[in-house]
Amino acid sequence: MAATVLVVEDEREIRELLRRYLERAGYGVLTTGSGAEALRLLSEHRIDLTLLDLGLPDVDGDEVLRAAREHGRTPLVVLTARSTVEDRIHGLRLGADDYVTKPFSPTEVVLRVGAVLQRVGRAAAEAAAIxxxxxxxxxxxxxxxxxxxxxxxxxxxxxxxxxxxxxxxxxxxxxxxxxxxxxxxxxxxxxxxxxxxxxxxxxxxxxxxxxxxxxxxxxxxxxxxxxxxxx
Structure with a gap:
């Protein structure tokens, strides 16, 4: 079964671009530009990975990231224009599995999504073996x-x-x-x-x-x- 990726990005063009590239790579994709909607989708759907823009208009991206982690949900790759080292460290400390700064190549994002899913899959398999x-x-x-x-x-x-x-x-x-x-x-x-x-x-x-x-x-x-x- 193909992995499902949730794209949370308030810029419609970027959201659709990522959707097309991810679907072309074989992933199932859900999209939203709202943090509140993202939380609802996470609670109602089986999401294998979330691509999360921290600069959301309704709910702070940090809050979405934190809430997703507190509920033990999916791995997260952060998309953001915040490019300082301090911002990256902050996102990783909140529980992000990877960090991509804008502007980015959609091909690179797809590769990073695959790498995180592989890493998480290996960890799950090792845990299941114990x-x-x-x-x-x-x-x-x-x-x-x-x-x-x-x-x-x-x-x-x-x-x-x-x-x-x-x-x-x-x-x-x-x-x-x-x-x-x-x-x-x-x-x-x-x-x-x-x-x-x-x-x-x-x-x-x-x-x-x-x-x-x-x-x-x-x-x-x-x-x-x-x-x-x-x-």
Missing amino acids: ASYGGGRLRIDEGRHEALLDGSSLELTPTEWGLLTTLASAPGRVFSRYELVNRVRGYEFAGYERTIDSHVKNLRHKLGAAGPELVETVLGVGYRLGWAHDA
């Missing part, structure tokens, strides 16, 4: 092969790591010993099924006081992760 459980007490970053409990890194063997990540893949679901062998080792190994208990014991030891409630035993069946995945 799974959190028990209100943030347990965090598993599979990309970095790292697990942290209460902020402290866990030094796990490959088998212990495999056990923890398998259980964490479906919190509350009971995994049999046989299933854990196949998930962790990737093959059947005669006699290995019962040794899972030893690895679970070692894993619990490394989890400290949280071990028994984090890795729960279901008698006669197997094991499950006792903490829920954080939303």
Whole structure:
């Protein structure tokens, strides 16, 4: 799905120029020359990035920028005639992701929009790759092969790591010993099924006081992760 860009610019010619270039680049575009209307659009539509002129006639652009940031909304690229270093620093401190001064090349603006969206997308993907459980007490970053409990890194063997990540893949679901062998080792190994208990014991030891409630035993069946995945 194409990203949607909101252009907030009171000069109609600039607004339409940016709309044409952005649409040509494949973006969906909403436009307005009003700060109040911009706030309404941000609340009612899925906006992926806002191009914001700070010199608006009805609401100060700083106020729009601040309000958008306070509500955790979209990344922002500021468009402004204010070109001093102090003005740029001020906009960035308010939460702007990039800053373009007038006059500007619309092609450059489109490139900056793409760069910000890529950067934000990468950050979101990295954040999504870090799974959190028990209100943030347990965090598993599979990309970095790292697990942290209460902020402290866990030094796990490959088998212990495999056990923890398998259980964490479906919190509350009971995994049999046989299933854990196949998930962790990737093959059947005669006699290995019962040794899972030893690895679970070692894993619990490394989890400290949280071990028994984090890795729960279901008698006669197997094991499950006792903490829920954080939303």
